[in-house]
Amino acid sequence: MRNNxxxxxxxxxxxxxxxxxxxxIQILLRLPVKSLIRFKCICKxxxxxxxxxxxxKTHFELTTAHTDRILFITSTPEIRxxxxxxxxxxxxxxxxxxxxxxxxxxxxDLEIKxxxxxxxxxxxxxxxxxxxxxxGVHKQIPLPPFGSNLxxxxxxxxxxxxxxxxxxxxxxxxxxxxxTFLSHLEFFSLRANTWKExxxxxxxHFPYMNACDDPRVGCLFNGAIYWMAFRHDIxxxxxVGFDLMERKLLDLQFPDDFDHEPTNCGLWVYGxxxxxxxxxxxxxxxxxxxxxxxxxxxxxxxxxLVLSIDDIPTQYFSPLCSxxxxxxxxxxxxxGLVKYNNKGQLLEHRSYCNNASISEVALYSExxxxxxxxxxxx
Amino acid sequence: xxxxxxxxxxLKTSDGTVFKVERALAKTMKTVQAIIEEADANIYMIPxxxxxxxxxxxxxxxxxxxxxxxxxxxxxxxxxxxELKDFLLAVHYLNMEDLFEVLTQAVADRLEKKSVxxxxxxxxxxxxxxxxxxxxxxxxxDWAFKGDDIEPEEDEEKQEE
Numbered sequence: 001m002r003n004n005x006x007x008x009x010x011x012x013x014x015x016x017x018x019x020x021x022x023x024x025i026q027i028l029l030r031l032p033v034k035s036l037i038r039f040k041c042i043c044k045x046x047x048x049x050x051x052x053x054x055x056x057k058t059h060f061e062l063t064t065a066h067t068d069r070i071l072f073i074t075s076t077p078e079i080r081x082x083x084x085x086x087x088x089x090x091x092x093x094x095x096x097x098x099x100x101x102x103x104x105x106x107x108x109d110l111e112i113k114x115x116x117x118x119x120x121x122x123x124x125x126x127x128x129x130x131x132x133x134x135x136g137v138h139k140q141i142p143l144p145p146f147g148s149n150l151x152x153x154x155x156x157x158x159x160x161x162x163x164x165x166x167x168x169x170x171x172x173x174x175x176x177x178x179x180t181f182l183s184h185l186e187f188f189s190l191r192a193n194t195w196k197e198x199x200x201x202x203x204x205h206f207p208y209m210n211a212c213d214d215p216r217v218g219c220l221f222n223g224a225i226y227w228m229a230f231r232h233d234i235x236x237x238x239x240v241g242f243d244l245m246e247r248k249l250l251d252l253q254f255p256d257d258f259d260h261e262p263t264n265c266g267l268w269v270y271g272x273x274x275x276x277x278x279x280x281x282x283x284x285x286x287x288x289x290x291x292x293x294x295x296x297x298x299x300x301x302x303x304x305l306v307l308s309i310d311d312i313p314t315q316y317f318s319p320l321c322s323x324x325x326x327x328x329x330x331x332x333x334x335x336g337l338v339k340y341n342n343k344g345q346l347l348e349h350r351s352y353c354n355n356a357s358i359s360e361v362a363l364y365s366e367x368x369x370x371x372x373x374x375x376x377x378x
Numbered sequence: 379x380x381x382x383x384x385x386x387x388x389l390k391t392s393d394g395t396v397f398k399v400e401r402a403l404a405k406t407m408k409t410v411q412a413i414i415e416e417a418d419a420n421i422y423m424i425p426x427x428x429x430x431x432x433x434x435x436x437x438x439x440x441x442x443x444x445x446x447x448x449x450x451x452x453x454x455x456x457x458x459x460x461e462l463k464d465f466l467l468a469v470h471y472l473n474m475e476d477l478f479e480v481l482t483q484a485v486a487d488r489l490e491k492k493s494v495x496x497x498x499x500x501x502x503x504x505x506x507x508x509x510x511x512x513x514x515x516x517x518x519x520d521w522a523f524k525g526d527d528i529e530p531e532e533d534e535e536k537q538e539e
Contacts, residue, residue, distance in 0.1 A: 023482070
């Protein structure tokens with residue numbers, strides 16, 4: 001690129017100040033994903049640059065504070081991508097990614113089963129897709145050999161292995177052909193493009209069973225995916241994690257004075273901490289938020305907040321994330337989102353649909369990233 | 379080793395002005411630092427090409443603010459687009475990490491919500507897509523063009539008239 005420098009301010013000519021290519025890249029690296037997607041239209045060399053996986057990786061890793069958004073899919077279907085830093089009532093703060101690669105259909109059996117580095121795991125009529133709402137890139141992956149009945153799959157999750165720049169889909173479940181509680185742990189590596197089973201070294205099979213009435217999406221935290229589980233060998237509820245780098249399981253304990261059934265609880269990431277939420281239906285219609293102050297230190301669990309859910313019509317609460325200012329955004333389970341401040345006061349409640357069908361909600365990051373070996377585009 | 383007059387280094391801008399700056403400030407300019415280190419003898423005066431006195435004024439302003447822990451107060455709002463690009467080029471030449479970061483972010487912030495047409499003009503880029511190619515990319519990524527805060531494209535504004 002040309003390197004002319006316009007001198008002084010007295011010239012009456014409209015000289016264009018050209019910036020060298022490496023400077024342009026530095027500027028582009030500091031733009032948000034939405035702008036970059038738009039600027040793919042500028043010219044062919046910008047299109048190539050912005051579409052380049054290496055640029056996407058540098059861009060994603062440069063931004064220490066990612067633009068996280070909330071994906072809200074109603075069964076209507078309506079797909080919204082919501083800016084979590086804006087007011088829930090600010091309609092200019094959402095976009096509508098399209099899911100046209102899924103054949104036109106009602107999305108009543110669509111489920112979101114994971115989210116990592118801008119990719120969302122969608123399960124729809126026994127198919128699994130990884131989808132980046134920002135770029136439209138998607139890839140279908142095969143069903144797990146043992147966990148092919150996704151509805152009965154209680155331990156399912158998605159994450160990223162930094163050491164190998166690989167994405168993993170993880171599944172642990174009972175063998176459908178067996179009458180006993182034999183758990184198979186398997187994972188799909190994008191790079192290997194195949195499912196692999198992990199053998200249990202301590203006994204014949206992994207001792208984990210579902211602890212909740214319904215399958216929960218794995219909670220991705222610090223390079224591991226976590227679920228609540230019941231260990232039938234020690235008759236105790238635990239928090240089981242799959243370490244994505246080591247590719248093995250580890251256990252965390254529930255807090256000592258934690259008096260809730262896992263089915264009324266959930267795992268999520270509150271700021272920088274692994275956190276548990278628990279709905280207390282019997283006493284006060286409140287929700288307790290517990291935080292693991294020191295990661296992997298079981299004694300460091302502390303109850304940090306108690307919220308009232310009296311004012312939420314669905315009487316349900318499932319936190320998604322916290323905003324930069326410390327507010328908590330959660331889904332009311334059916335129609336919309338609710339925002340509380342960090343003192344437990346209700347700030348906003350917004351419904352996005354009226355019908356009684358459950359919507360799918362997930363937190364995701366905006367990214368230009370592509371999957372290893374992914375080459376399909378919407 | 380630089381000039382022996384303790385902590386001050388003399389920098390001469392392209393328009394002939396000599397600035398005596400603290401050694402610590404000169405150290406933030408990797409280009410100047412390299413010149414000083416490569417010199418066998420003491421350097422009396424370091425010429426900095428492509429840098430004018432109005433650039434040095436701003437550089438010194440930024441330096442004073444960051445030493446006082448107030449670097450967030452530094453603003454380039456009053457510079458027009460060309461002045462900002464010009465300043466960015468000077469800072470890039472001097473290889474000043476922090477200020478470079480500030481300025482590239484400032485340019486990015488100015489362009490974030492602008493239309494494709496605006497950005498092309500800003501960088502002096504010609505559109506080398508055919509109308510069909512452009513329409514296809516545009517259609518596929520239509521969501522990125524929507525939003526009240528995004529500047530509409532010129533071709534669209536005309537269509538609405």
